[in-house]
Amino acid sequence: MKYLKFLLVGIIFGVVLVKSEAVSWYRIYEMFKFESFHMYGIIGSAVTTGIILMLLTKKLRFKNINGAVMNVPKKERGLYRYIIGGILFGLGWALSGACPGPMYILVGTGAFSVLIVLGAATFGTYIYGVIKDKLPH
Amino acid sequence: MESILQPWPWYISGPLIALIMFVLIYFGKTFGMSSNLRTFCTLAGAGKKTKFFDFNWKSQKWNLTVVLGAIIGGFIAHHYLSIPTNIDLNPKTVSELSQLGFENAGKTLLPAELYSWDSVFSIKGLTILIIGGFLVGFGTRYAGGCTSGHAITGLSSLQLPSLVAVIGFFIGGLIMIHLVFPLIFG
Numbered sequence: 001m002k003y004l005k006f007l008l009v010g011i012i013f014g015v016v017l018v019k020s021e022a023v024s025w026y027r028i029y030e031m032f033k034f035e036s037f038h039m040y041g042i043i044g045s046a047v048t049t050g051i052i053l054m055l056l057t058k059k060l061r062f063k064n065i066n067g068a069v070m071n072v073p074k075k076e077r078g079l080y081r082y083i084i085g086g087i088l089f090g091l092g093w094a095l096s097g098a099c100p101g102p103m104y105i106l107v108g109t110g111a112f113s114v115l116i117v118l119g120a121a122t123f124g125t126y127i128y129g130v131i132k133d134k135l136p137h
Numbered sequence: 138m139e140s141i142l143q144p145w146p147w148y149i150s151g152p153l154i155a156l157i158m159f160v161l162i163y164f165g166k167t168f169g170m171s172s173n174l175r176t177f178c179t180l181a182g183a184g185k186k187t188k189f190f191d192f193n194w195k196s197q198k199w200n201l202t203v204v205l206g207a208i209i210g211g212f213i214a215h216h217y218l219s220i221p222t223n224i225d226l227n228p229k230t231v232s233e234l235s236q237l238g239f240e241n242a243g244k245t246l247l248p249a250e251l252y253s254w255d256s257v258f259s260i261k262g263l264t265i266l267i268i269g270g271f272l273v274g275f276g277t278r279y280a281g282g283c284t285s286g287h288a289i290t291g292l293s294s295l296q297l298p299s300l301v302a303v304i305g306f307f308i309g310g311l312i313m314i315h316l317v318f319p320l321i322f323g
Binding site for chain 2: 021030035041048049091108
């Protein structure tokens, strides 16, 4: 039962991303072409809402479900990993038109060929894990 | 009901995505979709040889459940909450795509030129999907997060590393669309 809430969050996430068309390859393409405001509107309003929610959380010291103060895990320090990893991710995102969330959701819409992209992404993560200590972070 | 069946505007969808992030943080977790790819590797046994994958996958069961929900949500939204609608693309985008060989732009979520089985079973089509997926999976773990972890959660909590990563996402995306696409599809 304690997993039911996560299932519900996932279902809402899937519905929102399909209904906003953020799972569409075409929406990602036009975003990188600067030919539509749609994706910028989604990401911009998500981040704006998120910043307000997180500032309120900090100010009012909201507690989470376990009674502890709500907090977001801090990203590790570093530069190379964020810029190089980020660029590699962006190349793949634009080519496949899907980041990890939409990959799962697209499978649900019946686009089973996306499983190939998902498999390749899992393999990419595996290779990163294998060679991670040789990479600059 | 009619407005639910139509595509949702950005000013509804964006804040809802922020709420999803907020609810996961309230549940004592975080919003990160790409972490599941690492869990998949662990489930496949990668932890036996590689330390990076040597962790108890059960600690990630909640996130795998979110993924399962996302798949179900995709199914529900596509089959029960949508009426056939073309994606409202800029006519300029449609004509550029047509020059690159993409016909019927916006009539489906994904272009048949890349995702139809005909394309998947061609060398070029398969190579594109595999390279695209590989770069996403490698890049996201190297950068320590994807769109959900960095662009939404990281930026919302004003973390500098996430801003750098998101700038990286855009540099990569712009290079792909503006420089590489004309070479592979032109």
